Amino acid sequence: xxxxxxxxxxxxxxxxxxxxxxxxxxxxxxxWMPGDPVTTFARSSGAKFTEEQLQQxxxxxxxxxxxxxxxxxxxxxxxxxxxxxxSTVVDPGTNVSTMYWHKMGKSFLLILTSTIASIIIGVILGxxxxxxxxxxxxxxxxxxxxxxxxxxxxxxxxxLLLLFSNAVHLFPSGGYESAVGHHGFDRVVDIGRHMALPxxxxxxxxxxxxxxxxxxxxxxxxxxxxxxxxxxxxxxxKYVLRHHAxxxxxLPTITLVALSFGFILGGVITVELxxxxxxxxxxxxxxxxxxxxxxLQATFVISVIAVLVANLIADLSYAYLDPRxxxx
Amino acid sequence: MKTxxxxxxxxxxxxxxxxxxxxxxxxxxxxxxxxxxLRFWSQFRQNKMGMAGLIILLFFIGMAIxxxxxxxxxxxxxxTTDGPRLAGPSLKYPLGxxxxxxxxxxxxxxxxxxxxxxxxxxxxxxxxxxxxIGLWAGYKGAFTDGFLMRLTDAFLVLPWLAFxxxxxxxxxxxxxxxxxxxxxxxxxxxxxxxxxQVLSVKERNYIERSRALGASDFQVVVRHVMPNLMPxxxxxxxxxxxxxILSESALAFLGLxxxxxxxxxTIIELAFHAGALSLHAWWWLMAPSMGIxxxxxxFTMIGFAMDEIVNPRIRER
Amino acid sequence: MSVLSVEDLRVTYSxxxxxxxxxxxxxxxxxxxxxxxLAGESxxxxxxxxGAILRLHAGQTKIEGSIMLDGQDVLALSPGKLRAVxxxxxxxxxxxxxxxxxxxxxxGAQIAEAIVVHGMATEKEAMVRAGALLEQVGxxxxxxxxxxxELSGGQKQRVMIAMALACSPSLIIADEPTTALDVMVQAQxxxxxxxxxxxLGLAMLFITHDLSVLVxxxxxxxIMYAGxxxxxxxxxxxxxxxxxxxxxxxxxxxxxIGDQRFRHKPAGxxxxxxxxxxxxxxxxxxxxxxxxIDACESVVPELWDAGAERRxxxxxxxxxxxxxxxxx
Numbered sequence: 001x002x003x004x005x006x007x008x009x010x011x012x013x014x015x016x017x018x019x020x021x022x023x024x025x026x027x028x029x030x031x032w033m034p035g036d037p038v039t040t041f042a043r044s045s046g047a048k049f050t051e052e053q054l055q056q057x058x059x060x061x062x063x064x065x066x067x068x069x070x071x072x073x074x075x076x077x078x079x080x081x082x083x084x085x086x087s088t089v090v091d092p093g094t095n096v097s098t099m100y101w102h103k104m105g106k107s108f109l110l111i112l113t114s115t116i117a118s119i120i121i122g123v124i125l126g127x128x129x130x131x132x133x134x135x136x137x138x139x140x141x142x143x144x145x146x147x148x149x150x151x152x153x154x155x156x157x158x159x160l161l162l163l164f165s166n167a168v169h170l171f172p173s174g175g176y177e178s179a180v181g182h183h184g185f186d187r188v189v190d191i192g193r194h195m196a197l198p199x200x201x202x203x204x205x206x207x208x209x210x211x212x213x214x215x216x217x218x219x220x221x222x223x224x225x226x227x228x229x230x231x232x233x234x235x236x237x238k239y240v241l242r243h244h245a246x247x248x249x250x251l252p253t254i255t256l257v258a259l260s261f262g263f264i265l266g267g268v269i270t271v272e273l274x275x276x277x278x279x280x281x282x283x284x285x286x287x288x289x290x291x292x293x294x295x296l297q298a299t300f301v302i303s304v305i306a307v308l309v310a311n312l313i314a315d316l317s318y319a320y321l322d323p324r325x326x327x328x
Numbered sequence: 329m330k331t332x333x334x335x336x337x338x339x340x341x342x343x344x345x346x347x348x349x350x351x352x353x354x355x356x357x358x359x360x361x362x363x364x365x366l367r368f369w370s371q372f373r374q375n376k377m378g379m380a381g382l383i384i385l386l387f388f389i390g391m392a393i394x395x396x397x398x399x400x401x402x403x404x405x406x407x408t409t410d411g412p413r414l415a416g417p418s419l420k421y422p423l424g425x426x427x428x429x430x431x432x433x434x435x436x437x438x439x440x441x442x443x444x445x446x447x448x449x450x451x452x453x454x455x456x457x458x459x460x461i462g463l464w465a466g467y468k469g470a471f472t473d474g475f476l477m478r479l480t481d482a483f484l485v486l487p488w489l490a491f492x493x494x495x496x497x498x499x500x501x502x503x504x505x506x507x508x509x510x511x512x513x514x515x516x517x518x519x520x521x522x523x524x525q526v527l528s529v530k531e532r533n534y535i536e537r538s539r540a541l542g543a544s545d546f547q548v549v550v551r552h553v554m555p556n557l558m559p560x561x562x563x564x565x566x567x568x569x570x571x572x573i574l575s576e577s578a579l580a581f582l583g584l585x586x587x588x589x590x591x592x593x594t595i596i597e598l599a600f601h602a603g604a605l606s607l608h609a610w611w612w613l614m615a616p617s618m619g620i621x622x623x624x625x626x627f628t629m630i631g632f633a634m635d636e637i638v639n640p641r642i643r644e645r
Numbered sequence: 646m647s648v649l650s651v652e653d654l655r656v657t658y659s660x661x662x663x664x665x666x667x668x669x670x671x672x673x674x675x676x677x678x679x680x681x682x683l684a685g686e687s688x689x690x691x692x693x694x695x696g697a698i699l700r701l702h703a704g705q706t707k708i709e710g711s712i713m714l715d716g717q718d719v720l721a722l723s724p725g726k727l728r729a730v731x732x733x734x735x736x737x738x739x740x741x742x743x744x745x746x747x748x749x750x751x752x753g754a755q756i757a758e759a760i761v762v763h764g765m766a767t768e769k770e771a772m773v774r775a776g777a778l779l780e781q782v783g784x785x786x787x788x789x790x791x792x793x794x795e796l797s798g799g800q801k802q803r804v805m806i807a808m809a810l811a812c813s814p815s816l817i818i819a820d821e822p823t824t825a826l827d828v829m830v831q832a833q834x835x836x837x838x839x840x841x842x843x844x845l846g847l848a849m850l851f852i853t854h855d856l857s858v859l860v861x862x863x864x865x866x867x868i869m870y871a872g873x874x875x876x877x878x879x880x881x882x883x884x885x886x887x888x889x890x891x892x893x894x895x896x897x898x899x900x901x902i903g904d905q906r907f908r909h910k911p912a913g914x915x916x917x918x919x920x921x922x923x924x925x926x927x928x929x930x931x932x933x934x935x936x937x938i939d940a941c942e943s944v945v946p947e948l949w950d951a952g953a954e955r956r957x958x959x960x961x962x963x964x965x966x967x968x969x970x971x972x973x
């Protein structure tokens with residue numbers, strides 16, 4: 001019962017946060033936004049519009065009604081149903097949701113695989129490091145993690161490109177798959193080769209952070225009395241680590257992982273740019289250069305929802321691991 | 329019957345010892361602060377990681393200061409030299425040249441000033457916002473705390489780059505706007521940290537006594553709460569600067585830097601879009617990149633070292 | 646044969662600043678069914694001894710001397726045999742208040758762990774036994790499914806005691822078991838320990854800085870100062886007519902209600918215990934001693950006979966060699 005209440009609580013919080021963020025978005029995209037989207041659209045599409053046609057467009061887009069409450073309510077409901085309007089510059093007239101929907105899968109694949117990989121590798125290395133402090137493994141990992149942390153994701157991406165694509169032609173320099181269409185298994189390999197470097201970039205970029213947190217949290221836990229008590233009971237070292245230390249040490253790590261999602265999304269945008277990976281990130285960059293506001297709105301809202309969902313998953317994992325949270 | 333006294337009468341209190349000389353309260357405070365700082369410094373000096381970071385940082389600060397005077401001199405990148413275009417590192421051009429024949433070294437020196445300035449200023453704004461909100465929430469408690477924490481959580485969850493991109497598209501991309509944008513998107517972590525610290529300090533007796541004596545909220549916060557928080561806030565500021573510099577570089581790489589004030593990130597962006605990768609002009613990309621990495625690394629090392637000294641729990645490990 | 650026999654125990658921690666001799670040559674023995682109370686200020690080495698008996702200190706800590714538990718020298722055991730002896734030969738009751746219990750594991754499982762690890766029963770049987778143990782310490786057996794955060798301080802301490810009894814050890818080491826508890830709860834826990842010890846015929850080493858608690862519980866008392874035992878003997882005698890000036894000061898520090906001596910001036914002892922790395926020459930207590938004579942600076946006192954079942958390490962006791970001491 002406690003879990004259900006906890007979940008309901010978290011969903012409620014999520015909803016209110018979403019409301020708050022969308023309100024900020026409303027101010028950004030309707031109240032403070034420079035320029036008139038209708039005229040921008042008319043200009044980019046190249047076609048000639050009559051005054052009535054422009055008025056019609058303005059009406060269709062819901063821009064001829066007062067800001068509060070009409071536009072505000074419409075804005076909120078539209079965004080929560082992923083209705084972002086049409087693109088004004090990048091591909092005038094095309095439905096923005098459709099544009100993003102097509103690219104979503106590719107970005108999702110990249111983000112999911114790299115985040116999972118960096119969590120797993122970071123956590124395992126962090127445990128090994130914390131367990132054998134000051135060992136060679138510990139020192140090397142600490143050093144490289146700090147170095148990776150200091151490197152912007154796009155810099156890391158470019159280094160990998162220079163090394164493994166320019167200097168040694170192991171991987172292609174960008175894109176999602178070769179222009180020459182492959183089929184079946186060959187296609188999978190082809191996509192894999194294209195994804196390899198961006199995937200590696202993102203994995204390495206965030207692995208360091210998870211490693212550092214896991215290591216320090218494990219060291220914290222190892223100093224607790226119940227660890228000494230377990231040893232006193234005659235429990236083997238490995239068992240103490242796996243069943244007592246790690247479950248407790250994972251808790252702060254989950255919290256940090258949840259906080260990192262915002263940064264991971266930011267990293268994806270720059271990395272997709274470096275590798276010209278045709279995902280949502282690259283789309284956002286195109287929108288940015290073109291000042292295509294409906295698209296930027298989509299980027300913003302989708303990112304926020306993605307982070308909120310990821311946080312929810314993290315909260316659930318935390319509740320699963322920590323009984324103290326469940327009773328609330 | 330004469331009753332014997334049960335106890336000998338209490339002794340007369342010993343006379344108060346002579347104070348060395350008449351020191352004003354302010355002088356005492358300064359003396360104490362100086363001693364605390366010296367104590368901190370002697371510990372910091374022993375921390376190899378911290379000292380290494382400090383040396384690297386001083387090097388780049390020196391570079392930034394030098395860039396102020398280097399204007400109009402041989403190293404000024406706005407003066408086009410007729411150097412070879414896209415030449416690799418050589419004796420004359422230690423970091424090579426860019427597409428226009430400008431020495432990359434001079435670009436990097438110029439960029440150091442912008443990158444450091446933006447990073448430092450943005451971090452200051454972030455620290456100021458975060459500390460104020462954290463203090464207010466932690467000290468006031470109840471409804472104020474609840475509301476401010478919801479706000480903080482919302483900003484904590486916001487994907488900063490998406491937010492920054494939108495803000496830049498709406499408000500423009502001058503250097504100051506970028507600074508403000510970074511400050512506004514990164515204060516939440518500090519707020520959480522400060523609030524936690526305030527909550528633990530709030531319970532201490534001298535706070536209660538101060539208020540019983542009639543001190544206003546502001547006085548209590550400034551005179552009693554803040555001094556306890558200063559070390560942790562300072563360590564956190566250093567780490568915030570590192571994050572601010574990374575944020576600026578990402579924004580600049582996306583083209584949101586100020587075109588008139590070329591930070592390292594902007595140099596990388598220009599190089600990238602000029603096709604430096606396919607042209608194999610690695611020096612043009614890597615020199616400013618290494619600048620970013622080294623400066624961020626320096627701040628991180630100093631921040632970690634300070635954390636070790638200031639946070640006793642970590643030190644024991 | 647004594648249950649525990651410690652001879653010339655010396656424990657030295659290794660730190661960055663050199664070796665810190667926490668225990669500098671301690672001898673004592675505990676017989677079956679006997680309670681030995683070990684008292685002293687913080688830092689005198691008493692908790693170090695507790696850890697040394699089951700070899701719970703970090704690898705770099707140097708332990709010399711001999712610790713005979715049920716006839717086996719604990720310090721000479723191989724890791725496997727050591728694990729077997731832990732909890733079955735002797736178990737520990739820690740302070741328990743904050744983190745002596747794994748917060749994410751049910752308490753029944755934590756008690757059962759000790760039983761299962763030593764192969765004494767299957768998991769199911771161990772859980773049943775855990776329930777029975779809880780009953781023995783005054784808690785309902787169904788609480789084996791509770792988590793530590795659902796228990797009060799006193800209840801957690803009872804769980805610690807139940808855990809300590811799990812493998813029917815010969816010796817129980819109680820390391821500050823009541824320090825973190827309220828006075829009322831303290832009394833209950835002490836009562837429980839006393840009755841269990843008596844009913845089960847256990848040997849117990851009771852460590853605390855609170856002398857008033859010890860006098861109720863112990864058969865014999867040993868007072869520690871600066872890593873050595875400075876007085877030991879029958880508990881009543883040591884407390885009510887202490888021979889060592891330090892013991893006297895400790896006993897005096899606990900005023901009794903109605904005792905006129907303490908009406909206005911609390912009896913304290915000036916100064917601090919010595920830094921283990923800079924122990925004064927001769928008798929380590931001489932800088933703070935009211936009865937110091939010149940000889941105290943050069944002669945290292947041993948536990949000389951002080952009459953009436955006591956021994957004390959002071960030049961003033963009856964059994965000490967004559968060095969110009971003034972009889973009390």
